Amino acid sequence: MSALPPPAMLDITCLRHVRPWGGDPVDIAMDAGIITAVTPAGSAPIGVREFDGRGLLALPGIVNAHAHVDKSWWGLPWQSYGGEGTTEGRIRHERAEREALGIPSLERSAHVLREFVRHGTTAIRTHVDVDTGVGLRGIEAVEEAAAAYEGALDVRIVAFPQDGVLRRPGVLDSLRDAATRPSVDAIGGLDPATIDRDPVGQIDAITALAADTGVGVDIHLHDPAELGAFQVELLVDRASRLGLRDRVNIAHGFAVAQLAPSHRRDLLAAMAEVGVTMTTVAPLRLPQLPLAELDAAGVRFAFGTDGIRDLWSPYGTGDTLGIAWQYARAAGLVRDEDLLRVVRLATTAGAWAVGRDQHDLVEGARADVVLVDAENPMDALVRVPERALVVGGGRVLHVA
The missing domain is CATH 2.30.40.10 (Urease, subunit C, domain 1)
Incomplete structure (x- = not known):
């Protein structure tokens, strides 16, 4: 198809x-x-x-604050899950199989955008892979797919180093090239401690590049508990010192939900001080980010679909309202005021992710x-x- x-x-x-x-x-x-x-x-x-x-x-309109529209095989025949189940294993498997499936390409990205629209999404912040294999081809494909909507669909791009930043020579140069494109709002990062094995080095590199080019930072951070919190603290410090206020987002951020309450309170307060935001895909089997504590601290928050039907997982429908449902159910939210707040996070209150002050x-x-x-x-x-x-x-x- x-x-x-x-x-x-x-x-x-x-x-x-x-x-x-x-x-x-x-x-x-x-x-x-x-x-x-x-x-x-x-x-x-x-x-x-x-x-x-x-x-x-x-x-x-629903805001999808964390997508990967370049990576899906949706629209092709069913692809069986393969490779190893670790992050490193998924990266290797994707690099080995993506070209045969036309990933990235205009066709794959266009199909995903159409599914997002069908589910009510009108604004999207999407991570797009930038590495030594695909270069900027994924960004070009997403730009072309978005252009077909003539501005009716708002698509913002994060140049995402899925295979690491420091361990592959040339990735930083590609991120710098990506940052000059009008469609690119931010550059990404990925688990500095466990992927590059150099949390200070990766975080220093991407935050310095963001400060130099005027874009933001949107980093995938899966590392748990104290290890993850240490990297969040590094990001808060660099945001403060490099003038990146309101320009740093932490995607996933599992560590925040896993910390002792007193540590989490202090960390959220520090994040709010420099405008560090968070996005979640409401993962099952993991503690959910605490909505009441995020709101109390003033840390902005939004939902995203992550990758859907791709070489990482066959799951996903492209429905961000469905992710909001998953978050509310997993977090045990039942009162009207909490359910309403979740809907607002999927719409009005999540619009910061696409640079809007007003969305209502x-x-x-x-x-x-x-x-x-x-x-x-x-x-x-x-x-x-x-x-x-x-x-x-x-x-x-x-x-x-």
Whole structure:
């Protein structure tokens, strides 16, 4: 099977009779990709390109803050899991098998983007592999796949050194080249202690490069407990000393959930002081990042799908709302205020990951809207219903 083409996108001028966040029915008028008015249902002037929302629940477009759109085999025949189950084993297996599957390529990335859109995602922060084998080909493929949406889908790229930073000569040079591309918001890193075996060296290298080029840092950090916390502390220190405030994100960060409460409290306070953020894919069988403690400390937080149907794992649907459900269920969240907070993290409160200060169903915001058949946001989270309509930048991207 080939990649699905981008949708035939249609600009609309008004969504009629929708219920933002489960409130009273309204009309949402939009122009040039921006919400221009939110008025009681039936009060907006009659336009030429309207959509009747039939009283459906309206949410802001879903934000996928941690994806890998370059790595999936989705759209090809089923690929059986192979190789060794360690991080090193998965890296070797991927390097050996990816070219035969067209990874990376326009076709593979386009298919993943289409699935994300179908699940209501309108903004994506995706890690894209940069190494001595693929160079910048993955970034070029993702750029081309995103360009087909003509700005209606917001795609930000993290140049990601999946095979390590220091142990492969030339990777730092490739990251520097990637950082000059307009599509690249950040450079990545990966387990400095266990992959490069040099936590200070890797963290110094990527933070110095980010400071020099003006991009951010978004590092995969799986190392547990005190080892992981030590690397978080290094990142906080470098963010402070190199002027990287609000430009460092820690993906996964399992260590934060594994620390003693007093150590975690101090670490979160230090992270908040320099604006270090976190993203999670809500992994099963591991403690979840503590939402109440993150909020209390002021550490911004968001959800992502990680890799889906790739050479690392056959799992994944591309539904970030499903990841939010997984997080809430695994964390034992049941009260309305907590469930609502999780939905906001998947939408409004997660928009920092794509550089937005405002992302909501309000006048002046980008016209990213998702309609679902649900009573309220909590109902939408626990049932994860089909997305009835997806609008990105005022253009229809998907209709169920």
